[in-house]
Each structure stands twice: as structure tokens, then as C-alpha cells.
Amino acid sequence: MDRTVRFGVSLDATLLESFDRYIEGKGYTNRSEAIRDLIREKLVERQWEAGDNQVAGTVSLVYDHHNLDLPSRLVDVQHDHHDLVISSVHVHLDHHNCLEVLILRGRARDVKAFGERLCSTRGIKHGRLTFTTTGYGLV
Amino acid sequence: MDRTVRFGVSLDATLLESFDRYIEGKGYTNRSEAIRDLIREKLVERQWEAGDNQVAGTVSLVYDHHNLDLPSRLVDVQHDHHDLVISSVHVHLDHHNCLEVLILRGRARDVKAFGERLCSTRGIKHGRLTFTTTGYGLV
Amino acid sequence: MDRTVRFGVSLDATLLESFDRYIEGKGYTNRSEAIRDLIREKLVERQWEAGDNQVAGTVSLVYDHHNLDLPSRLVDVQHDHHDLVISSVHVHLDHHNCLEVLILRGRARDVKAFGERLCSTRGIKHGRLTFTTTGYGLV
Amino acid sequence: MDRTVRFGVSLDATLLESFDRYIEGKGYTNRSEAIRDLIREKLVERQWEAGDNQVAGTVSLVYDHHNLDLPSRLVDVQHDHHDLVISSVHVHLDHHNCLEVLILRGRARDVKAFGERLCSTRGIKHGRLTFTTTGYGLV
Numbered sequence: 001m002d003r004t005v006r007f008g009v010s011l012d013a014t015l016l017e018s019f020d021r022y023i024e025g026k027g028y029t030n031r032s033e034a035i036r037d038l039i040r041e042k043l044v045e046r047q048w049e050a051g052d053n054q055v056a057g058t059v060s061l062v063y064d065h066h067n068l069d070l071p072s073r074l075v076d077v078q079h080d081h082h083d084l085v086i087s088s089v090h091v092h093l094d095h096h097n098c099l100e101v102l103i104l105r106g107r108a109r110d111v112k113a114f115g116e117r118l119c120s121t122r123g124i125k126h127g128r129l130t131f132t133t134t135g136y137g138l139v
Numbered sequence: 140m141d142r143t144v145r146f147g148v149s150l151d152a153t154l155l156e157s158f159d160r161y162i163e164g165k166g167y168t169n170r171s172e173a174i175r176d177l178i179r180e181k182l183v184e185r186q187w188e189a190g191d192n193q194v195a196g197t198v199s200l201v202y203d204h205h206n207l208d209l210p211s212r213l214v215d216v217q218h219d220h221h222d223l224v225i226s227s228v229h230v231h232l233d234h235h236n237c238l239e240v241l242i243l244r245g246r247a248r249d250v251k252a253f254g255e256r257l258c259s260t261r262g263i264k265h266g267r268l269t270f271t272t273t274g275y276g277l278v
Numbered sequence: 279m280d281r282t283v284r285f286g287v288s289l290d291a292t293l294l295e296s297f298d299r300y301i302e303g304k305g306y307t308n309r310s311e312a313i314r315d316l317i318r319e320k321l322v323e324r325q326w327e328a329g330d331n332q333v334a335g336t337v338s339l340v341y342d343h344h345n346l347d348l349p350s351r352l353v354d355v356q357h358d359h360h361d362l363v364i365s366s367v368h369v370h371l372d373h374h375n376c377l378e379v380l381i382l383r384g385r386a387r388d389v390k391a392f393g394e395r396l397c398s399t400r401g402i403k404h405g406r407l408t409f410t411t412t413g414y415g416l417v
Numbered sequence: 418m419d420r421t422v423r424f425g426v427s428l429d430a431t432l433l434e435s436f437d438r439y440i441e442g443k444g445y446t447n448r449s450e451a452i453r454d455l456i457r458e459k460l461v462e463r464q465w466e467a468g469d470n471q472v473a474g475t476v477s478l479v480y481d482h483h484n485l486d487l488p489s490r491l492v493d494v495q496h497d498h499h500d501l502v503i504s505s506v507h508v509h510l511d512h513h514n515c516l517e518v519l520i521l522r523g524r525a526r527d528v529k530a531f532g533e534r535l536c537s538t539r540g541i542k543h544g545r546l547t548f549t550t551t552g553y554g555l556v
Contacts, residue, residue: 015453026255042439178316400447
């Protein structure tokens with residue numbers, strides 16, 4: 001089903017040496033793989049720019065679980081958007097702090113709006129929406 | 140233990156109106172909360188710039204689980220760094236694609252190096268390291 | 279004409295201490311000024327997200343001026359968009375490399391499209407579009 | 418002196434089609450050029466991460482020139498760092514607002530510290546430090 005093609009890239013030898021050092025530092029074992037990653041990174045950015053695309057995203061929320069009603073408010077808002085929330089994971093960072101990661105999927109504009117709303121929930125110390133992809137069409 | 144203080148901010152009335160519209164659009168119900176978030180965002184950036192700080196981070200990896208040995212390679216590399224990996228969650232996006240989110244904690248430089256290595260693993264379609272915080276000292 | 283207002287922000291004392299250290303490191307002499315900057319930064323981001331707003335931007339282009347026809351192509355493309363280009367400055371970095379900075383103004387979507395086209399011009403070593411503002415409404 | 422080399426990249430046909438559409442939208446006429454840009458973008462990021470490298474940068478400052486002593490303070494601080502400032506350009510955006518762009522060169526850590534100080538100068542409405550390169554070694 002997959003169809004791998006090959007094309008040539010011409011560039012200056014010095015630039016290629018610098019790139020080889022760079023990708024080695026990043027842990028790549030393979031030049032093609034590194035270039036595929038550069039390409040896919042840009043394509044995923046574009047998927048998010050066009051608001052109608054199906055995307056996946058994660059939301060990381062750090063908060064103090066002693067914050068009285070925050071856990072229940074977070075559960076409520078997730079249920080209001082159960083169509084966008086696939087799953088969530090919760091870790092206890094210390095006696096006070098926990099990190100909850102929600103995995104979202106839906107239209108880019110909906111995921112973005114909901115992710116931002118979660119991050120701005122009162123009591124969240126640090127919230128972060130990360131743009132990733134459903135992988136569809138991104139071989 | 141917590142000690143809330145209050146200080147005054149002076150700014151132009153027009154600027155404040157624009158800010159109020161902005162935070163309303165983001166879902167904030169409270170100006171102080173919005174400003175605390177702006178402050179904490181900058182402080183977390185700094186924590187990551189200084190490589191020795193304890194931080195938390197998440198890594199989102201999208202891949203095709205039919206990719207022969209990728210799942211086992213991912214498990215192996217996680218075990219090699221079990222001190223950095225707190226937890227992971229795996230969701231099935233479709234027949235082919237899955238999204239795995241790892242939650243990391245450790246020194247900023249170690250979390251960054253390991254996160255980048257995960258993202259550059261051969262076969263990962265899209266990898267993303269997100270910088271967040273252990274919440275410690277960030278009330 | 280300007281009307282300065284004042285409002286109170288409540289936050290944890292520890293968080294405020296961290297913020298004070300942060301802004302001191304950045305060279306701020308004044309807490310209000312630092313917070314105004316955080317606010318304006320977000321408002322400028324929003325101006326760019328809505329494509330119809332009037333914005334200002336800069337484009338930095340690094341290239342080898344020995345590259346045969348690049349300088350003339352850059353001049354041509356600027357004249358084709360003279361309504362967007364206010365000014366440009368050119369510095370000689372070394373015998374080969376020069377850095378040209380163009381200052382653009384117009385609708386966000388036009389400035390973005392033109393800026394990206396400049397950055398992707400064949401022969402440009404490094405191109406960068408920076409989002410800033412006309413300052414209008416941003417006291 | 419320049420030595421162009423050529424290497425092959427293998428990737429999935431669908432991914433290549435998406436990439437071709439993407440680079441066409443960006444105005445690239447040539448796949449190699451687009452990939453060289455992706456590579457150079459990452460190398461420039463690395464130059465800035467290592468604080469000792471020679472880099473070039475630009476600082477965009479928007480401010481109201483009626484702000485009493487700001488223009489003279491900006492001139493003073495530039496003269497204090499004349500070794501970092503190559504040139505500057507000033508445009509009048511409207512009756513009140515002006516945009517001044519400074520071109521800096523020096524060690525990454527010095528350019529960064531000075532650029533941030535400029536952006537945080539009291540009275541600046543919007544300041545932005547842009548990371549670019551001297552082009553040296555970046556063919």
C-alpha cells in the first residue's frame with residue numbers, strides 16, 4: 001500500500017556536514033528520516049492553521065489538587081466536551097502538584113478553543129496546548 | 140502557608156479594554172488569574188533555559204503501530220530512562236495510527252535530550268516535546 | 279488624551295518574588311511596565327491571527343550578494359509589492375554575506391504571504407518574518 | 418570553492434505530494450531549495466542555543482516618539498553597545514508611532530541580553546528580538 005519514492009537533494013558539502021552533525025546530536029541514525037521529520041513538522045503546522053482539519057492535540061495541566069473545586073470543575077468541562085476528549089492521564093508530582101494530560105481530537109478550531117479554555121481554567125498553574133496530528137495522510 | 144499579596148498595575152484605559160476582551164475570549168473570568176498565567180508562562184520558560192532545574196515535560200508521539208519493531212524499541216528506550224519517565228498513555232487514533240504520550244520529569248537538560256531522542260526515533264510520524272513544570276515554587 | 283487607569287492584581291508572595299527576579303534580569307525597572315509588555319505581546323499575537331488587521335512586520339534576509347541575480351530579483355519583487363514595503367536597510371556582514379531587513383505594513387494576511395515569499399526566494403540562506411504592530415490602539 | 422553534493426531522500430509518495438503542495442504554496446520553485454531552508458532553519462536555531470557563537474539579530478521596537486525621553490535613551494543605550502549595533506533604520510508609522518529596527522551582531526549571549534534589554538525599555542510598546550545568522554559557514 002505504501003509507495004516509497006526517492007528524490008535527490010543537492011546542497012553544499014559544508015552545509016551537509018553541519019546537518020549531519022546536527023542530526024547525529026539529535027539521535028537520528030538516518031538522513032532521510034531526519035528530512036521526513038522536518039517535512040512532517042511543517043505539514044502538521046499547516047493542518048492546524050486551516051481550522052477545519054481533523055487534528056489531535058494534548059493539553060498539559062499542572063495544578064494543586066488541594067485547590068478545592070478544581071478537580072471537579074475539570075471533570076465537568078471534559079464531560080461537556082466528551083466528543084473532543086479521548087483520554088486523560090493523571091500523575092502525582094508531589095504532595096501538592098499534579099500533572100494531568102488530556103488527549104484531544106477534533107476539528108482544529110474546536111480543539112484549539114477547548115484547549116485554551118482548559119489552560120485558562122482558574123487554579124491551573126501552567127497549561128499548555130500541544131499541536132500534533134491524527135497521523136492520517138502523514139505517512 | 141500561602142500568602143497572597145496585592146499590587147497595583149497602571150496602564151492605559153484603552154489597553155486595558157483590549158486586554159479584557161482578549162481574556163474574555165480565552166475564557167478567563169478574572170483579570171488577576173490571566174496575569175498570573177502570563178507571569179507563570181515566563182517563569183516556566185526560564186526554568187527550562189537553565190538546564191539544571193527540575194522540570195516536567197510531555198512527549199507526544201504519533202506512529203503507525205504496524206511499524207514492525209517500533210513499539211518494542213519505544214519500550215526499550217523508556218526502560219533505559221525509567222528515572223525520567225513517570226507514566227505513559229496510549230490511544231488508538233485509527234486502524235493504523237496511535238498517539239502515545241509520555242510524562243517525563245528530571246533535570247531540564249536530561250528531559251530535553253531524552254525527549255528529542257524519542258521524537259527522532261525512526262518510524263515516529265510526529266513527535267513533540269512540551270515544556271511544563273513540576274509546579275514546585277510556582278504558586 | 280491618554281487615560282491611565284490602575285487595577286489591583288492579587289497573587290502569591292512567592293510567585294511575585296520570582297517574577298520580580300525575572301523582570302530584574304530582563305532589565306525592567308518597573309513592575310507595571312513588565313506587565314504591560316506581557317499584555318501587549320498577547321494582543322499583537324491576536325492582531326496577526328485575525329488576517330484583516332493592519333500590522334507591521336519585518337523580514338530579515340541573509341544572502342551572499344555574489345549570488346548572481348538575487349539582488350535584482352529581490353528589488354523586483356519589492357517593487358511588485360511597493361504598497362507593502364515601507365523601507366529597507368542593507369548591511370554588509372562580511373565579504374560574502376549581507377543582511378537585508380525590509381519593513382512591511384499592510385493587512386496581516388498580505389504581509390504574511392509576501393514575507394513568506396521573500397523568505398523562500400531561491401538563494402536566501404536564512405529568512406525570517408517577524409510579527410510586530412503599527413502601534414495603533416496599543417497604548 | 419563551493420562544492421555541491423547530492424544525496425537521495427526516500428519517503429512515501431503521499432508525503433512527497435503533500436510537501437510539494439506545501440512548498441508551492443510558500444512560493445518555492447525547487448524542492449532542494451525548500452529542504453535546504455528547513456536544514457538551515459534548524460542550524461541557525463542551534464547557533465543561538467550555544468551562547469558563544471557569532472550571530473546576527475534584529476530588534477524591532479514600536480513606540481510613540483512623543484514619549485519624552487525615549488528616543489534619547491535609545492540612542493544612549495545603543496552607543497553604550499556600539500560594538501553590537503551595526504545599523505538601525507527608523508520609519509514613521511503614523512503621527513504617533515514609529516518602528517525602529519536595529520541590526521545587531523556579536524556573541525549569541527551578548528546579542529540576546531542586549532536585545533532583551535532594548536525590548537524591555539520603558540515606553541516601548543512592542544519589542545521583538547529576531548534570531549538570524551551572519552551566514553558564515555551556512556552555504
